[in-house]
Amino acid sequence: MRLLHVPSTALCVCLIAVSSAPSQxxxxxxxxxxxxxxxxxxxxxxxxxxxxxxxxxxxxxxxxQATFGQTIFSFSHIELPQEVENVPAxxxxxxxxxxxxxxxxxxxxxxxxxxxxxxPGREFVIGKKAADGLTDRVRTVRMYLVGRVAYTITLDQGxxxxxxxxxxxxFKSFELVERKEKKENPEKFDAQLLVGNWMELEPPKGTQFxxxxxxxxxxxxxxxxxxxxxxxxxxxxxxxxxHTVLVALKDGDSTFETSIEVTKVTKDELHTTTxxxxxxxxxxx
Numbered sequence: 001m002r003l004l005h006v007p008s009t010a011l012c013v014c015l016i017a018v019s020s021a022p023s024q025x026x027x028x029x030x031x032x033x034x035x036x037x038x039x040x041x042x043x044x045x046x047x048x049x050x051x052x053x054x055x056x057x058x059x060x061x062x063x064x065q066a067t068f069g070q071t072i073f074s075f076s077h078i079e080l081p082q083e084v085e086n087v088p089a090x091x092x093x094x095x096x097x098x099x100x101x102x103x104x105x106x107x108x109x110x111x112x113x114x115x116x117x118x119x120p121g122r123e124f125v126i127g128k129k130a131a132d133g134l135t136d137r138v139r140t141v142r143m144y145l146v147g148r149v150a151y152t153i154t155l156d157q158g159x160x161x162x163x164x165x166x167x168x169x170x171f172k173s174f175e176l177v178e179r180k181e182k183k184e185n186p187e188k189f190d191a192q193l194l195v196g197n198w199m200e201l202e203p204p205k206g207t208q209f210x211x212x213x214x215x216x217x218x219x220x221x222x223x224x225x226x227x228x229x230x231x232x233x234x235x236x237x238x239x240x241x242x243h244t245v246l247v248a249l250k251d252g253d254s255t256f257e258t259s260i261e262v263t264k265v266t267k268d269e270l271h272t273t274t275x276x277x278x279x280x281x282x283x284x285x
Contacts, residue, residue, distance in 0.1 A: 028068050028166055030173060034075065036062075038273050041151065044173035045073050053275065054204055055223060060276065070158030073170065080148045081256045089145045093122035096143060096150075104128055106139070116144045116176070142171055191240040193265045198278040211278070213238060219247060 030044035039062075049064040061078045084092065090113075101108055106128030114121040121144040128137055139156045153174055155167055162170075192215075200209040206226030213219050219238045224231035236249035245260040264271040270278040 028162060030166070030170055032066070034064055035177065039077065040146075040149070040176060040178070041077070042173075042175050042177050043075055043153070044170065045075075049073075049075070052204075055207060055209060055225075062275075069161035071162045072154070072156040074152075074154040074156065075174075076152045076154075078150050080150055082148065082258060083254075083256050084148060089120040092145060092150070093120075093143060096152075097122065097124050100124070100126060100141065104139070106137075109138070114142065116146070116174075119144050119146045121145070140167070140171075142174075144174075146176065188242045189240075189262060189265050193267065194240065194245065194262075194270070197281050198270050199281045201277045201279055210281070213245075219249075221249065 028046055030046055032045045032048055033042055034045055034049060035042040045064075045066040046068045047066045049066040052063050054061045054063060056078060059078055059080065061076055064075045066073045097108075097111060100106075104126055106126040109125040109127050111122070111124040114123050121142060123140070123142045126139045126141070128139075137156060137158045139154060142153045144151045151174070153171055155162070155170060157167075194213045195215050196213065198211045198213075203209055208224040208226070208231075210222045211219065212222075217237050217239060219236050221234045221236075222231050234249050234251050236247055238245055238247045240246075243262050245262060246257070247260060248255065248257045261273040262270065263273055268280050270280070
């Protein structure tokens with residue numbers, strides 16, 4: 001099985017250089033609560049974060065970012081494929097840590113195992129030079145694996161505007177909460193409405209994700225990364241159970257199962273609990 005390296009939020013966004021430090025009158029306060037209705041977590045940030053989603057293979061990475069001075073507060077979560085249930089958490093954390101080091105070009109300063117209650121975790125710290133080649137940046141990453149969901153909390157510091165006490169308060173503000181999924185249509189929907197070709201309404205710039213469901217239970221997922229290469233196409237089968245679409249996909253020699261929670265489906269629109277919205281398209285002949 002090929003393991004998927006899921007980059008933490010700090011690597012999925014460009015490091016920003018803030019030209020001026022916060023004024024002495026401005027005091028860091030973690031007063032903004034991030035608690036998405038279907039996220040299953042809460043965390044405190046210094047301001048309302050920017051949000052975006054990124055396709056990682058066939059899965060969606062949800063990212064949030066806020067800043068204070070030259071410090072970046074980042075948080076992300078992603079639901080991994082079902083096959084990770086048979087992979088030791090240490091293997092996943094080792095892969096993520098190695099990937100971070102390779103992509104950042106930094107130096108590993110420390111690494112240790114941690115936990116969130118019964119759930120395993122990993123904390124590692126990376127040091128590197130900033131884009132100006134002069135300022136040292138220190139990035140502290142805490143990752144937790146909760147079932148198949150990987151949560152990553154990152155603090156990327158380019159100055160001393162955030163004390164150790166406030167940094168620890170930020171990390172400890174992360175809590176798991178009961179997942180309250182907003183479902184526009186929790187009842188069983190007409191499976192015939194699913195049949196057809198669907199295209200993501202607001203994909204990441206330059207990319208495109210499409211799905212086809214056939215009347216005889218087959219499905220085709222296609223992801224165009226916008227890199228000039230042939231779009232990746234995966235085929236499989238599906239069946240509808242209530243408002244859930246159970247999908248079995250085959251990618252080369254690997255097979256895996258996943259599920260799509262549908263909140264709304266009409267003759268024109270398809271919405272899921274991950275926030276993805278798709279429109280029906282007619283394939284070109």
